[in-house]
Amino acid sequence: MGRGALPEGSVAGVKDPCEEVILILFLKIVDARLDCGSSGYEAPVMPHVPRSARGKRSIRKKVEGKPMCAFDLLATVAGKLLSERENSLTSCDNTGTSDPAAAKGTIKQEQIDSNERPIKFEAFDLLSCNDEHSKSSKATSSGPTSPIVKSEISDEDAIGGESKFIEDGRKIGCSVAAVAENFDNVRLSSSPMESHGCKDGSKKLPQGQQQTAGNATDGNALYSLDGPVGLDAKPSVLGSSDSSVEVPLHRNNISRNTSSPKQEDGMDLAACNDDDENSSGCTHPTVVTNKTSRMQHIGHRRIKKLLASKSWRVAPTMLQDSETSNYDVEQKHALQGKRMCYTRQRAQRNSSKRRKLFDRCSVSVCGGGIYDEDVSNLCENGGIKLEAYDSQGNLCEANGASSTTTGQKSGYESPEYHVKLSIKSFKVPELVIEIPETATVGSLKRTVLDAVTAILGGGLCVGVLLQGKKIRDDNKTLHQVGISHGDKLDNLGFTLEPNPRQSPAPLTSSEDPNFLSIGCAPGPPDRISPIIDQGGPDATQFLQMCPESDHDSVPSPTDAASSPEKTKANSLALVAVPPMDTEALAMVPLRNKPKRSEATQRRVRRPFSVAEVEALVQAVEKLGTGRWRDVKLCAFENAKHRTYVDLKDKWKTLVHTARISPQQRRGEPVPQELLDRVLSAQAYWSQQQAKLLLKPPSSAETRLLL
DNA sequence: GTTAGGG
DNA sequence: CCCTAAC
Incomplete structure (x- = not known):
């Protein structure tokens, strides 16, 4: 349907139905969590090699050694996309409906071969192979044993027999939505699912989406997914959708937002509400509804798996001793807090797995992500937590309360002042994506992924925005530019930018350049920058910071866990902003092949006293x-x-x-x-x-x- | 999740 | 300490 609605006239006599209108998708991806590790980090290709003979069999499990960055990224983007969709659909309506063509005179005509186009995206492959839950996409995923799944899926395949579904703008709208929804799955487009998602989108997605879908004019649709998308885009909307609809990897899903409904402060954390099954731990900081909880739960679980896959790394170095102090947090993360809160201190299970989550990473930002704890854990007393870092970026914790006092004595320039910010989101440079209507959701995914990956792969730059102004002078102190611990840092933003040094080479990973063209694609997605996305304010620092006797002293039975200090930090998340972010980045291992297979952070040695x-x-x-x-x-x-x-x-x-x-x-x-x-x-x-x-x-x- | 044992 | 295997 809708074909006729195509403003063919505006397209200069192009009538051939074969000619498809290219959708120009402006995807301004905001809040891309780039939990990918250092800029130099290269997704490990080699599966972990068992150290012992008996490990041979472990191969089965070693598939996880795959690069996840792309996936992570995509997941993020997906979540964001989804969120944005929610927010921007409205605008879409305007542009897309009332004036589709005018929306952007970039409606391109292009001969699109409607035939199947096998597409292979390395990046995508990565994704797929990392999707441990690709269970839903068994069709294409070859399972753990074949990490690299070449997505030979043709577009047709991807969309299944319902390719017509995306023949009109309306469907496209749906597709976009579906994409967003499915991004977190990062599964190779399995026809059934794809179409399913699509259908769901059009059928069940209430509100904006449907609206948009309906409004998007056939063919000429310009989705400007832009705007101030908060990570707070509520997933609730989605929550109402069919259960089969994949939950976007919304930030909140990931972040271990343990904030219970009552904790709208975002920092007021419940101590032990992290029951895996109840998923109470992953509710939105502010908007907590039953609707969302389920989805978040799903997301959470997904994350959990991701975590387990070792692909997510946290900046551990920062928290040296946090090994202990953060124990609970870590564990919670890794283990999804299984009963940790309720049960007695059963041994630290999964210690190794947990550890794996921690990789050396000098950069640690609270992004409201998966690794809230680490940083948030530091946010002890709410408010701005002051943190000190040594040259190694190790955190020398000091909480706001005490630090404040001492800090003030130090004077303005006092290096003792540390600002703790929460980077709720990173802004990714605008992505311009052109993709034919006939493209499948799968291809769209890949396209977006590639775009993002390319950007990241080219190396990243972090931009700092203060009150909308970009701060370019790297030599200025935070204080000088107005970022001081006492200030409300709500106007502070960070952007992720392609490395200027990288020549913005067009994305070529696609085997079908004609098919997909992406703007702002600096380089091959060969590497991904691991920017750790630490948790936000919602972090789970409630952990029982029990005075565990980790000080070489014999544990005393009286070592009761201290009451978890509920943090009351302003909802402005706090994030660790290492004074030397460039250095920090530089510190990120550039080694392609981390030694211990995946640069697993070994626990600190603690000789027995x-x-x-x-x-x-x-x-x-x-x-x-x-x-x-x-x-x-x-x-x-x-x-x-x-x-x-x-x-x-x-x-x-x-x-x-x-x-x-x-x-x-x-x-x-x-x-x-x-x-x-x-x-x-x-x-x-x-x-x-x-x-x-x-x-x-x-x-x-x-x-x-x- | 525990236990046992090689690395 | 790490990592697995085997329960």
Whole structure:
């Protein structure tokens, strides 16, 4: 339908129905979370190589070693797109409806081969292969074993037999929406899903979308997805849509917004509302509705998976000691807080996985994203939290309260003043995307992805906007330009810009240049900048910052968790803005192949103190050597940094130590007395174990004998 | 999630 | 400490 509505007249005699009108899509993507890691970060291509032979089988799981940046990015964009769509649809109506052509005289005529066009996008491939949930797209995804899924899907395929669906602008509108909705899925367009999404979009998307869809004139549609899209675009709209509609990876989905409905401050965090199943943890900071919760939940879960995929990295270096202090947070993240809040301190599970989330990253910005905690965790007392960074970018935390006092003494120029900002969103340069109506949603996705990827791949620049003005002088201090800790920083913005040094080469990743042309595509999407998107104010710092005895002291049972300080920071998120962002960027490893497979951040080494050893020995003497969890609970319950695995390992080393000559021992000497106890305990328990092994059916036997 | 054990 | 395998 609608074909006739095409302003063919305006298109200078082009009547051939074969000629399609190119849609010019202006996608101003705002708030692209670029949780991709350093600018030099290259998505690891090599799957993690098992360190041990038995790891061979682990290959099955190693698919995750794939680059996720593109995906992340896309997800972000998608979320944003969706959000923007919501916001800008209105404007679309105007331009697209009343004056489609005038909207932008860029209606291009182009011979479009309506035939299938196999398209391969590397970037897209990346995406697809990272989509761990591509379950829905099994059709194209070859599963974990084949990380690189060439999306050979033709446009037709992508859209399935309903390609006609996007034949008119109306459908396009829908498509766009669908795209946005599906971006987070980053799945290879599986026909059913695609069309499905599309349908859903037109059928069920209420409000703006439908409206737009209806209004978009056939063919000539110019969507100017621009405007001040807050990350706050509420997903609620979507919430009402069909359950099958994919949830956009809205920022809020990701961010571990634990803010419960009542916590509109955005900083007032509930301590333990992070139940995976309840997904109460991922509600919008301000708008919390049942509608959204579900979706957010989904998003959250998705994120969860992403997290698990190791692809998301957080800036750990910043929070050195946060390893401990943030433990809960981390864990929550990684584990989706499974019962962490409710259950006793069961050992730190998944410690390794959790850790994987933390990669070295010098840049850490609170973007309201996935990694809220790290930064937000710092926002202890609400308000502006002052943070100090050492030259390494390590955070030397100091909360606003105290810092403020001291800081004021320091004077204006005091370097002690640190501004904490929350970058709720990054503005990505405008993207101009031309895509034929006949393009599939899948291709649109790829196009957008490529565009974004290209930008990012070319290297990024961060722009700072203060009150709309771009601050170009990098040498000025924050204070000089008016960014001071005391100010309301709502006027502060950040943009992500293509690296100027990069020649804006046209995106060529597409195999069909005619098909897709993208503006503002600096370079090949070979690399993605990992800009960590840390959580915003909603961060979950409620974590029990329990005075865990991580200070080489024996955990005392009285080490009760301190009441989580509910932060009352202004909703203006706070974000760590490393004084030297350029340096920070520079610090980002440029290595293509991070050493430890994925540059996994190893936990800080924390040698056991004698006291700890003693506690361990004592516990083992009591409980035996096979109940590490109990040992942990018994003696190290409050030592969050000691997992039962750690204890087990320590015991192992203790035994070893006890058996070697004192000269061979290293580190803090352990009293011989303890070592002796270790040996005896070890002997005793191993003996017990042997007994059990030798006499397994003891009970039955006993019974029989009796 | 735990436990055990190699790295 | 890390990583897996096997429960």
